[in-house]
Amino acid sequence: MKDDAAQRHILPLNLYLAVGSGLLVLTVITVAVAQMDFGQMNLLIAMGIAVVKATLVAMFFMHLKYDNRIYMLVFVGSLLFLGVFIIFTMFDTLRRGDIYEEIAEPYQKEAVIYRTAETGTASSHAAADSSHNAAETETETSDH
Amino acid sequence: MEHTIPEKHYLNEATGWKSWLMTLDHKRIGILYMIMVMFSFFLGGVFALLLRWELISPDKILMGPEMYNQAFSLHGIIMIFLFIIPSIPAILGNFVMPLMIGAKDVAFPRLNLASWYIYVIGFCFAVYALFTGGIDTGWTFYTPYSNETTTAVIPILTAAFVLGFSSIFTGLNFIVTIHKLRAPGMTWFQLPLFVWAIYATALIQVLATPVLGITLALLMLERVVGIGIFDPAMGGDPVLFQHFFWFYSHPAVYIMILPGMGIISELIATFSHRRIFGYKFIAFSSLGIAFTGFLVWGHHMFVSGQSDLAAVIFSFLTFFVGIPSGIKILNWMATMYKGSISLDTPMLWALSFLILFSIGGFTGIVLGTLSIDVHLHDTYFVVSHFHYVMVGGTVMAIFGGLHYWWPKIWGRMYNETLARIAVVLIFVGFNVTFFVQFIMGTQGMPRRYYTYLPQFQGMHGFSSIGALIMGVGFLLIGIYLIHAIFKGKPAGPNPWRALTMEWETPSPPRAGNFEGAQRLTHGPYDYDKVVPENALKQYKTL
Numbered sequence: 001m002k003d004d005a006a007q008r009h010i011l012p013l014n015l016y017l018a019v020g021s022g023l024l025v026l027t028v029i030t031v032a033v034a035q036m037d038f039g040q041m042n043l044l045i046a047m048g049i050a051v052v053k054a055t056l057v058a059m060f061f062m063h064l065k066y067d068n069r070i071y072m073l074v075f076v077g078s079l080l081f082l083g084v085f086i087i088f089t090m091f092d093t094l095r096r097g098d099i100y101e102e103i104a105e106p107y108q109k110e111a112v113i114y115r116t117a118e119t120g121t122a123s124s125h126a127a128a129d130s131s132h133n134a135a136e137t138e139t140e141t142s143d144h
Numbered sequence: 145m146e147h148t149i150p151e152k153h154y155l156n157e158a159t160g161w162k163s164w165l166m167t168l169d170h171k172r173i174g175i176l177y178m179i180m181v182m183f184s185f186f187l188g189g190v191f192a193l194l195l196r197w198e199l200i201s202p203d204k205i206l207m208g209p210e211m212y213n214q215a216f217s218l219h220g221i222i223m224i225f226l227f228i229i230p231s232i233p234a235i236l237g238n239f240v241m242p243l244m245i246g247a248k249d250v251a252f253p254r255l256n257l258a259s260w261y262i263y264v265i266g267f268c269f270a271v272y273a274l275f276t277g278g279i280d281t282g283w284t285f286y287t288p289y290s291n292e293t294t295t296a297v298i299p300i301l302t303a304a305f306v307l308g309f310s311s312i313f314t315g316l317n318f319i320v321t322i323h324k325l326r327a328p329g330m331t332w333f334q335l336p337l338f339v340w341a342i343y344a345t346a347l348i349q350v351l352a353t354p355v356l357g358i359t360l361a362l363l364m365l366e367r368v369v370g371i372g373i374f375d376p377a378m379g380g381d382p383v384l385f386q387h388f389f390w391f392y393s394h395p396a397v398y399i400m401i402l403p404g405m406g407i408i409s410e411l412i413a414t415f416s417h418r419r420i421f422g423y424k425f426i427a428f429s430s431l432g433i434a435f436t437g438f439l440v441w442g443h444h445m446f447v448s449g450q451s452d453l454a455a456v457i458f459s460f461l462t463f464f465v466g467i468p469s470g471i472k473i474l475n476w477m478a479t480m481y482k483g484s485i486s487l488d489t490p491m492l493w494a495l496s497f498l499i500l501f502s503i504g505g506f507t508g509i510v511l512g513t514l515s516i517d518v519h520l521h522d523t524y525f526v527v528s529h530f531h532y533v534m535v536g537g538t539v540m541a542i543f544g545g546l547h548y549w550w551p552k553i554w555g556r557m558y559n560e561t562l563a564r565i566a567v568v569l570i571f572v573g574f575n576v577t578f579f580v581q582f583i584m585g586t587q588g589m590p591r592r593y594y595t596y597l598p599q600f601q602g603m604h605g606f607s608s609i610g611a612l613i614m615g616v617g618f619l620l621i622g623i624y625l626i627h628a629i630f631k632g633k634p635a636g637p638n639p640w641r642a643l644t645m646e647w648e649t650p651s652p653p654r655a656g657n658f659e660g661a662q663r664l665t666h667g668p669y670d671y672d673k674v675v676p677e678n679a680l681k682q683y684k685t686l
Contacts, residue, residue, distance in 0.1 A: 081351055084438060089387045092442065092454035 147636030174239030212594030220283030246327025246662030315349030341406025404541030416483030493544030500536025525585025556632030569617030576610025
């Protein structure tokens with residue numbers, strides 16, 4: 001029954017126009033803020049606006065607001081799972097080597113295997129660090 | 145009272161090969177799956193026996209290191225992707241679930257048939273890979289090795305990719321079926337627990353499998369075009385592959401075990417003739433496992449170089465998986481307490497499950513402990529844990545389920561004596577094979593080696609003998625089950641005096657499942673209130 005109601009649901013044209021102009025305004029804002037540098041907040045702001053726009057499209061143009069709630073659950077649920085994947089992976093990628101430097105290094109300096117091959121490990125570390133930095137600068141430039 | 149086979153049923157209402165290959169009947173599609181999946185099980189089993197044969201002695205008997213790498217990779221890939229993931233949902237889920245909820249078929253019968261054809265295409269790719277260079281990466285396809293090896297990585301990745309779609313189609317179909325096609329009066333809490341388990345499984349299939357597809361596609365692009373996403377030389381990250389892979393593959397082990405747990409709930413209630421204890425707890429613990437299963441994948445990567453912070457978080461969250469699993473085990477035991485237990489073959493499989501899965505589960509907690517895993521990682525302890533969960537858990541459940549529903553599927557009974565002998569052979573053979581592997585693991589025997597230090601000779605030999613016993617057991621099962629299809633005694637509609645809806649149909653059921661619309665008259669476990677009418681006399685007296 002609910003599904004039939006959702007299919008027959010027709011929104012007033014004005015609402016579509018309002019949402020459409022809202023999207024246009026947000027697009028203008030996106031372009032405008034891209035000209036300014038907010039440092040670390042660059043990505044956050046751009047993504048924030050994008051999320052608002054996507055939400056508007058999903059709610060009104062895709063009728064999720066008026067449809068059976070299970071579709072909303074599926075939609076939001078899939079976003080949550082994507083979030084889990086990205087955030088948990090970032091627990092690794094953003095913090096790789098953290099505790100290693102603070103705690104493990106003194107022990108490893110004592111260890112024979114590291115003393116004999118110190119140059120080798122040092123250089124591989126430098127390489128890893130520089131690739132990390134390279135990746136970071138790359139994301140920063142792409143933000144601008 | 146002698147039972148007879150009904151004159152018209154789904155097996156003979158239409159005849160000819162076309163009626164099978166173009167069928168839309170969920171029962172026939174279940175049987176098509178059964179043929180393919182059990183053939184895969186046989187193939188994977190042959191590789192397992194070859195591995196154990198090689199490991200009888202540290203010297204080269206059958207194969208050298210390269211061949212050995214290929215053999216264990218194929219054993220893993222076939223058993224995981226072609227056998228254990230599709231096994232319960234695609235065979236028993238397809239056959240039994242619509243009957244259990246009183247539906248005429250699944251929601252999308254054509255999609256159901258399509259999923260089988262996609263499975264067959266995936267199977268063909270896997271066989272193609274087998275004959276064009278094999279595969280030696282293990283079933284996990286870790287980079288950078290999978291990017292460098294000269295074996296047939298692309299065909300086998302395509303196989304796994306395609307098989308993923310089959311799995312998604314099945315999952316999607318089941319979700320819609322369970323939501324929309326339940327018989328009037330059957331609320332969510334009157335669903336048999338097998339249906340709950342299939343539902344939880346379907347959710348994971350739909351949510352996690354696309355990530356595997358993306359991962360394998362990225363790996364193929366990496367190999368063919370060199371996009372560098374997993375290659376450190378190009379700014380990529382090989383550990384990222386493991387994140388991608390395990391985000392699917394850890395939930396996938398719950399795709400493998402959850403439907404098994406559903407079967408065990410049915411078996412224990414039926415053969416204890418008692419209302420299942422803690423129905424809601426068992427139902428929600430399935431969903432609990434499905435959910436927490438998504439948050440623990442990093443425990444496969446404790447020594448892969450992931451950050452210590454991530455390792456600590458993943459280790460901590462891993463312990464939570466023990467809670468819903470423990471709830472299930474304890475509820476099953478409480479169901480049996482003071483029940484009137486009959487030790488028919490399916491129940492023997494269920495009891496084997498309880499013992500073996502508990503061992504597998506507890507050793508999982510051991511491995512989830514960060515500090516211990518650093519030592520046990522990549523040893524036989526892991527191999528043994530995994531087999532206790534997957535064989536001791538899922539395979540016991542599959543065969544329990546097959547023995548339980550065999551009379552419904554074919555309308556005929558197997559030889560009970562042989563069946564009991566087979567359970568004992570498998571149970572003993574399994575423990576002989578794998579228990580020593582825990583010991584070897586703690587003593588440092590690494591997995592995936594074709595040779596070993598002389599000190600492990602005794603235990604490896606012992607383990608190989610166990611594998612042989614299991615092989616004989618499975619062969620015996622194959623013989624008497626196939627014999628039963630043609631020569632077994634007619635089983636009657638309800639040989640086990642069970643109360644779920646699939647037993648209200650004749651065995652085998654007719655093509656449309658039920659005469660007219662099905663209505664719920666009692667709950668699935670109302671053993672304290674109802675005696676099923678069609679089972680006043682049991683098939684056999686114990």
